[in-house]
Amino acid sequence: MKFLFRYFFRTVRLVLAPVMILSEKLNKPESIERSPEAQAEVDAQCRSLALYQFKTCPFCIKVRREMHRLALPIELRDTQHDQARRTELEQGGGRVKVPCLQITDDSGKVEWMYESDAINRYLDQRFGQAMV
Numbered sequence: 408m409k410f411l412f413r414y415f416f417r418t419v420r421l422v423l424a425p426v427m428i429l430s431e432k433l434n435k436p437e438s439i440e441r442s443p444e445a446q447a448e449v450d451a452q453c454r455s456l457a458l459y460q461f462k463t464c465p466f467c468i469k470v471r472r473e474m475h476r477l478a479l480p481i482e483l484r485d486t487q488h489d490q491a492r493r494t495e496l497e498q499g500g501g502r503v504k505v506p507c508l509q510i511t512d513d514s515g516k517v518e519w520m521y522e523s524d525a526i527n528r529y530l531d532q533r534f535g536q537a538m539v
C-alpha cells in the first residue's frame with residue numbers, strides 16, 4: 408500500500424512539474440527598479456544569502472517570486488538533485504525541509520531560516536521599500 412502511494416504521488420509530481428515550471432515563468436511579478444548604486448548595494452548584500460530549494464516545490468516558488476519582485480540575485484541551491492547541498496542543509500539547519508534561507512552575518516555566523524512566509528517577510532523588511 409505504502410509502495411502504491413509513493414508511486415501515485417511520484418506520478419502526480421511528474422505530471423505537475425512542467426505545469427508548475429511554466430506557470431512560474433509566465434506569472435513572474437514585475438521587479439522593482441533601483442538606482443544602479445542601490446542595486447549594487449543589494450547585490451553585494453545578497454552574496455551572504457543562499458536559498459536551499461528545489462524547482463517544483465510550491466513554497467520555494469513562492470519565495471523565488473518574491474526574490475524576483477525584489478530583484479534579489481540570491482544563489483539557489485538545489486536540494487533535490489545535489490546531494491552535497493542536501494547534506495549541508497540537514498547538518499546546518501537541522502532538517503531537510505525547503506525553502507530554507509541561509510543568512511551569514513558579517514562575523515561569519517550562520518542562521519538557517521525555514522518557512523516561506525518568514526523568509527518572504529525577512530526579504531521584504533530587509534530589501535523592500537527602504538532599499539529602493
Ligand SMILES: N[C@@H](CCC(=O)N[C@@H](CS)C(=O)NCC(=O)O)C(=O)O
Nearest residue numbers: 464465466503504505506522523524
Ligand atoms: N510551511 C512550510 C512548508 C514547506 C514544505 O512542506 N516543504 C516541502 C517541500 S514542498 C518539504 O521540504 N518537505 C519535507 C519536510 O517537511 O520534511 C513553508 O511554507 O515553507
